[in-house]
Amino acid sequence: MNMIKLIEEAIENEKMAAEKYRRGAESAEDPETRSLFEQLVRWEQDHERILRERLAVLKLIRGQQ
Amino acid sequence: MPEQARQVIAAHYFYLLQEDEADLQKLWSSLTAAAGGAPENAAYSLDLAAPAGEAAGRCQIVHRVQRSERDFCLTLISGLAVVEVLYRRVDFEPPQQAWPAALRSIDADRGRAGALGVPLFGETTVLVTDEDGETGPRLANVIGTLASRKKPAAEAGAAPGAIRIRHPVPATRILVSELDRAVAASGSPLLFNAIDHGDRSRDFFAVSSPEPGLTLSTMLPQLDAFIKKLGRQASHFSDQRRAIADERSQIDKQVAAILHQQVVTVTNGAGTGRLEDNIAHLSRMFGMLATDALLVRQAEDRLRNGLEALDAALGLQLKKGPGAKDEIGSHYRAGFSADLEDAHTEAVRLNFSRQNAQAAIEVVRTQVELLRAGEEAAIQNQTKELLSRSLLVQQERLALQVAAGFVEFVLVFYYVLKSWEGIAGQNTVDSIPAALRLLIIGGISAGAAAGTHFLARALHRRSMKNPGLWISAAVLLLALAAMIIFTVALS
Numbered sequence: 001m002n003m004i005k006l007i008e009e010a011i012e013n014e015k016m017a018a019e020k021y022r023r024g025a026e027s028a029e030d031p032e033t034r035s036l037f038e039q040l041v042r043w044e045q046d047h048e049r050i051l052r053e054r055l056a057v058l059k060l061i062r063g064q065q
Numbered sequence: 066m067p068e069q070a071r072q073v074i075a076a077h078y079f080y081l082l083q084e085d086e087a088d089l090q091k092l093w094s095s096l097t098a099a100a101g102g103a104p105e106n107a108a109y110s111l112d113l114a115a116p117a118g119e120a121a122g123r124c125q126i127v128h129r130v131q132r133s134e135r136d137f138c139l140t141l142i143s144g145l146a147v148v149e150v151l152y153r154r155v156d157f158e159p160p161q162q163a164w165p166a167a168l169r170s171i172d173a174d175r176g177r178a179g180a181l182g183v184p185l186f187g188e189t190t191v192l193v194t195d196e197d198g199e200t201g202p203r204l205a206n207v208i209g210t211l212a213s214r215k216k217p218a219a220e221a222g223a224a225p226g227a228i229r230i231r232h233p234v235p236a237t238r239i240l241v242s243e244l245d246r247a248v249a250a251s252g253s254p255l256l257f258n259a260i261d262h263g264d265r266s267r268d269f270f271a272v273s274s275p276e277p278g279l280t281l282s283t284m285l286p287q288l289d290a291f292i293k294k295l296g297r298q299a300s301h302f303s304d305q306r307r308a309i310a311d312e313r314s315q316i317d318k319q320v321a322a323i324l325h326q327q328v329v330t331v332t333n334g335a336g337t338g339r340l341e342d343n344i345a346h347l348s349r350m351f352g353m354l355a356t357d358a359l360l361v362r363q364a365e366d367r368l369r370n371g372l373e374a375l376d377a378a379l380g381l382q383l384k385k386g387p388g389a390k391d392e393i394g395s396h397y398r399a400g401f402s403a404d405l406e407d408a409h410t411e412a413v414r415l416n417f418s419r420q421n422a423q424a425a426i427e428v429v430r431t432q433v434e435l436l437r438a439g440e441e442a443a444i445q446n447q448t449k450e451l452l453s454r455s456l457l458v459q460q461e462r463l464a465l466q467v468a469a470g471f472v473e474f475v476l477v478f479y480y481v482l483k484s485w486e487g488i489a490g491q492n493t494v495d496s497i498p499a500a501l502r503l504l505i506i507g508g509i510s511a512g513a514a515a516g517t518h519f520l521a522r523a524l525h526r527r528s529m530k531n532p533g534l535w536i537s538a539a540v541l542l543l544a545l546a547a548m549i550i551f552t553v554a555l556s
């Protein structure tokens with residue numbers, strides 16, 4: 001499996017994880033749990049952003065070769 | 066409406082990878098459909114392989130709507146596609162007073178892009194004014210206002226349960242550079258760039274020029290694209306270097322540990338097997354360092370090329386010469402030069418580590434050879450000792466053989482004499498001359514003793530080709546014949 005495909009899969013995984021935590025935050029019964037899920041959503045979104053940035057750079061580098 | 070009233074007051078650039086053609090198609094369609102109207106160029110197509118425009122860096126496609134507040138332009142810049150949206154004021158108020166309306170339109174367009182989920186490479190908002198004196202502070206103020214819109218939802222009175230988005234308090238700095246007259250056309254053109262503003266989703270520029278058209282459609286997207294591309298690459302290479310530096314550091318520790326372990330191993334007199342394992346491990350680490358060095362060298366080359374391209378772009382767009390204000394160029398050049406320097410430093414460190422690993426391999430290999438030489442000397446000594454012991458045993462065996470042969474001779478001699486006297490009679494034997502008797506009995510005894518020795522050797526060798534056997538047999542037979550002849554003749 002090439003690097004681009006691997007990162008695209010990783011992005012999908014991050015999106016799914018963020019969605020899962022978002023649902024967790026929405027259904028949380030106490031503020032502490034909700035806060036924890038919200039933090040997890042932000043982490044996953046950060047991971048997705050970093051992966052998207054790396055994917056774009058890899059595509060650019062590949063395009064220059 | 067007079068043309069003056071349609072002056073450009075802001076612009077927003079959506080950057081995508083040129084290869085993400087389908088996403089570009091979606092974004093372009095969504096933004097232009099919201100603006101209405103029809104494309105200006107006849108050859109309206111998003112076939113990027115055969116762009117409709119003139120040259121790269123100019124608008125490939127233009128979408129302009131009469132009396133609309135927005136124009137659209139699609140530009141291709143070295144692997145990136147830029148959707149440029151120019152926002153025009155629709156009344157006579159000064160540009161800076163029209164900014165809030167333009168920023169609302171920009172927000173709406175960004176919302177459309179966000180809803181599509183297209184992977185943007187970057188975004189840049191540009192504010193335009195014809196007054197340069199207060200542009201910097203105003204830009205900082207605008208960014209501060211935008212950042213304050215993203216305060217936590219709870220503070221902003223959002224519904225309970227909504228996801229809160231926290232942003233750090235921006236410490237915005239505004240850099241200023243003078244634009245080259247060739248791209249700014251007239252006036253006292255200045256370019257402002259906000260940095261450290263804390264909004265990772267987009268960059269901010271401001272242009273102070275009475276005629277910013279060329280700057281906005283050509284110069285700024287090119288410069289911005291170079292900065293974005295190089296920034297992303299530098300960030301990627303920086304992360305890569307960090308990972309490589311960690312790996313190098315681990316390898317350095319392992320090399321040191323192996324060298325120490327090797328000293329202990331040799332002192333303990335352990336075998337060469339463990340040292341050979343160490344050589345294999347060191348060789349693997351050497352390979353990893355060589356690969357890392359290649360990656361860092363490639364990154365260094367790309368950064369250097371990118372920096373040269375940025376230098377060329379800055380040289381074309383920003384004013385040069387003594388006294389020219391160029392904070393933007395200085396800032397990015399310094400940042401990317403520092404990245405290049407870091408890459409070079411890491412390359413040098415990797416080279417040292419590789420040399421260390423190579424030296425360690427040589428050291429361990431030498432120790433293996435020394436150990437092997439020592440083991441060979443020990444084996445030689447053992448062999449020598451075994452040989453000398455064997456020689457001693459052989460000497461002892463020879464002495465025993467001689468003794469056994471003598472005893473056998475005496476016994477055979479005695480029993481042959483007694484047997485002969487018993488068979489032939491004492492008188493008969495005594496009548497034979499003593500010398501002849503001694504010769505006959507001695508011949509039989511010697512033939513029997515030597516014959517059994519030679520027969521045993523012949524059987525051991527499984528070969529009867531032994532002269533000693535045949536001679537001793539002949540002697541034995543002759544003596545027996547003489548004994549029989551004399552006994553018969555004298556009895």
